[in-house]
Amino acid sequence: MMRREFTQREKVLLLVLVVVLLLSGYVKLFLDPLNAQMSDAQNQLAQAQDLLTVEQTKLARMQKMQTELEDGDISGEVEIPDYDNINNVMIQLDTILTAASDYQMTFAELQFGNELVSRPIQMTFTAGSYSGARAILTALYQCKYCCALSGISVVSSDQNGSGDVKDQEVTVKLTATFYERNHSTIASDAEGN
Structure with missing residues (x-):
C-alpha cells in the first residue's frame, strides 16, 4: 500500500470540503426545521389574531344587542298574542x-x-x-x-x-x-x- 502525503493545496481543499459539509449539515438538520417551525408559529399567530378579531366583533354585537334589550327598544314592545288574533x-x-x-x-x-x-x-x-x-x-x-x-x-x-x-x-x-x-x-x- 502506498502512502503519500497530501499537498498543501489538497489539505486546503479537504478543509474547505469539511467546512462545506458541516455548514450544509447544520442548515439541513437545524436551520431549515427551525425556520419551518417559526413559519408555522407565525401562521398560527395570524390565524389566532384573525379568530380573536372575529370573536371581538361577535362580542361587540352581542353587547350592543344586550344594551338595546336593556334600554327597552326591543324587549317590551313586541307581544305574541293568543291564537286567532x-x-x-x-x-x-x-x-x-x-x-x-x-x-x-x-x-x-x-x-x-x-x-x-x-x-x-x-x-x-x-x-x-x-x-x-x-x-x-x-x-x-x-x-x-x-x-x-x-x-x-x-x-x-x-x-x-x-x-x-x-x-x-x-x-x-x-x-x-x-x-x-x-x-x-x-x-x-x-x-x-
Missing part, C-alpha cells in the same frame, strides 16, 4: 298599509307548531318612493305583534332605468309571518303529563 293583525296591517298607494294580501294556510301558530301573509304594495316603501317595511318590522319578514323584493316602476330609484314609484313583494300562541296544544300537553 287575525282581527287585531288586520287592524294593524290596515294602519301600516294606509301609507301605500295600493296593496294586496294573500293569506296562506296556518302552520301549527308545538306552542306557536304561524300565519303567513303574502303581500304586495306600491309606494310613491323607495323611502316610502322603506318606511312601510320598517313599520311592519316594528309591528307590536310578533312577525317575521321574508322574501322581500323591491322593483322600481322606471322601465328604462333613466331616473333615480329613490324618486320612482316602487312595488314591494314580501311575506309577513305573524306568530300566535297555541294554548290548546300547551293545555293538551299539560293534561297528557
Whole structure:
C-alpha cells in the first residue's frame, strides 16, 4: 500500500470540503426545521389574531344587542298574542298599509307548531318612493305583534332605468309571518303529563 502525503493545496481543499459539509449539515438538520417551525408559529399567530378579531366583533354585537334589550327598544314592545288574533293583525296591517298607494294580501294556510301558530301573509304594495316603501317595511318590522319578514323584493316602476330609484314609484313583494300562541296544544300537553 502506498502512502503519500497530501499537498498543501489538497489539505486546503479537504478543509474547505469539511467546512462545506458541516455548514450544509447544520442548515439541513437545524436551520431549515427551525425556520419551518417559526413559519408555522407565525401562521398560527395570524390565524389566532384573525379568530380573536372575529370573536371581538361577535362580542361587540352581542353587547350592543344586550344594551338595546336593556334600554327597552326591543324587549317590551313586541307581544305574541293568543291564537286567532287575525282581527287585531288586520287592524294593524290596515294602519301600516294606509301609507301605500295600493296593496294586496294573500293569506296562506296556518302552520301549527308545538306552542306557536304561524300565519303567513303574502303581500304586495306600491309606494310613491323607495323611502316610502322603506318606511312601510320598517313599520311592519316594528309591528307590536310578533312577525317575521321574508322574501322581500323591491322593483322600481322606471322601465328604462333613466331616473333615480329613490324618486320612482316602487312595488314591494314580501311575506309577513305573524306568530300566535297555541294554548290548546300547551293545555293538551299539560293534561297528557
